[in-house]
Amino acid sequence: MSYAKGLEGIIAGETAISQINEEAGGLRYRGYALNELCEKSTFEEVAFLLLYGHLPNRAELAAYRQTLLNLRALPERLRLLLEQLPKEAHPMDLLRTSTSALGCFEPESPQRDQYAIANQLLASFASCMLYWWIFHRDGRRIDTRGGDDTIAGHFLHVLHNKTPDETHRRALDVSLILYAEHEFNASTFTARVIASTLSDFHSAITGAIGALRGPLHGGANEAAMELIQRYRTPDEAEAGILQSLKNKEKIMGFGHRVYKHSDPRSDVIKEWARKLAAMSEEGQRQFAVAERIEAVMRREKNLFPNLDFYSAIVYNRCGIPTPLFTPLFVMSRVTGWSAHIMEQRAQNRIIRPSSEYTGPAPRAIIPLAQR
Ligand code: COA
Numbered sequence: 117m118s119y120a121k122g123l124e125g126i127i128a129g130e131t132a133i134s135q136i137n138e139e140a141g142g143l144r145y146r147g148y149a150l151n152e153l154c155e156k157s158t159f160e161e162v163a164f165l166l167l168y169g170h171l172p173n174r175a176e177l178a179a180y181r182q183t184l185l186n187l188r189a190l191p192e193r194l195r196l197l198l199e200q201l202p203k204e205a206h207p208m209d210l211l212r213t214s215t216s217a218l219g220c221f222e223p224e225s226p227q228r229d230q231y232a233i234a235n236q237l238l239a240s241f242a243s244c245m246l247y248w249w250i251f252h253r254d255g256r257r258i259d260t261r262g263g264d265d266t267i268a269g270h271f272l273h274v275l276h277n278k279t280p281d282e283t284h285r286r287a288l289d290v291s292l293i294l295y296a297e298h299e300f301n302a303s304t305f306t307a308r309v310i311a312s313t314l315s316d317f318h319s320a321i322t323g324a325i326g327a328l329r330g331p332l333h334g335g336a337n338e339a340a341m342e343l344i345q346r347y348r349t350p351d352e353a354e355a356g357i358l359q360s361l362k363n364k365e366k367i368m369g370f371g372h373r374v375y376k377h378s379d380p381r382s383d384v385i386k387e388w389a390r391k392l393a394a395m396s397e398e399g400q401r402q403f404a405v406a407e408r409i410e411a412v413m414r415r416e417k418n419l420f421p422n423l424d425f426y427s428a429i430v431y432n433r434c435g436i437p438t439p440l441f442t443p444l445f446v447m448s449r450v451t452g453w454s455a456h457i458m459e460q461r462a463q464n465r466i467i468r469p470s471s472e473y474t475g476p477a478p479r480a481i482i483p484l485a486q487r
Pocket of ligand 1: 122331332333334336365366367368369370371372373374417419422423424
């Protein structure tokens with residue numbers, strides 16, 4: 117039996133949802149190049165593509181947007197629960213708990229199939245997060261239904277209580293496209309493992325949120341922002357990063373298990389970060405610091421930024437508080453997770469690998485009285 121620590125390089129299953137091929141231009145969702153999807157489509161089209169297997173036509177897209185809009189309302193019992201969850205909780209805990217609670221209040225059933233659950237979660241994650249965030253900070257009980265017909269526009273509109281600037285809205289929309297799917301990453305694999313036991317949809321998504329939360333995975337975008345904000349100037353950043361590397365610390369937002377030379381998603385988000393940063397002095401300062409960190413990491417470690425690094429600047433420039441960064445990743449990746457759960461169910465075999473035993477040699481039990 118072959119063994120690779122962290123399952124590096126192991127093919128653990130088949131998928132028709134996305135493909136990583138660094139040599140052939142990076143990442144594709146169901147055959148479409150990701151950079152082309154970012155130029156020519158919207159997040160709702162990509163969500164539809166991942167879940168239903170094809171890009172929607174105009175009528176399908178209009179109907180899908182309406183479906184998602186109708187699903188933004190939260191059940192009364194969930195709103196009450198959100199009011200009880202502490203203000204100090206991390207928003208990721210809040211999304212994990214909300215998913216689990218929805219699985220109790222409105223479980224999967226023959227009347228509420230897996231597509232209905234996937235769409236409800238996609239439509240209501242922003243509602244859960246913002247209802248809780250605004251209730252505990254402004255004391256308002258918001259109406260989560262909102263008028264904006266895109267998830268990105270709705271999120272920014274409700275968060276800031278005003279119509280978002282179009283450049284900000286589109287930047288967030290593109291980041292949601294970039295975060296939507298990435299084959300057998302840790303959280304998706306978690307979802308597939310749970311689905312492979314024939315467990316329910318909400319359990320698989322709840323587990324995936326838990327896996328995504330860690331700083332080696334989705335939590336890296338929040339850690340990257342904290343890093344960028346630590347330094348006032350590029351020179352300060354260079355000195356700080358060199359010291360961190362000397363201390364053998366990991367620099368969040370750099371490196372990748374699968375990509376060895378560059379993360380193709382980073383090139384796209386970096387251009388949006390540059391565009392948004394140019395709109396203010398603070399943005400220009402942040403971008404200069406980030407570019408210096410990138411240069412030092414390339415020079416010293418031959419490491420490149422991953423999607424999380426410049427996403428942090430995009431979100432910060434959109435006025436999004438840092439604790440909401442990883443939850444935005446959830447709002448997007450729930451599409452990929454859902455597609456994978458459905459795919460796993462359609463071709464299921466329980467996922468149960470083996471391990472290399474490193475414990476004590478066989479030994480006899482000493483009776484309790486003599487231990
Ligand atoms: N900062 C500093 N060194 C890094 C690094 C980083 N961000 N990422 C990798 N390295 C170094 C490791 O220290 C290791 O060096 P060594 O061989 O001298 O011990 C080498 O590069 C290989 O890294 P490793 O952690 O074994 O790679 P992995 O494939 O197990 O992990 C990541 C991949 C993404 C978890 C890892 O690169 C990382 O922790 N990055 C920071 C977190 C992050 O941005 N996560 C989001 C991923 S999209």
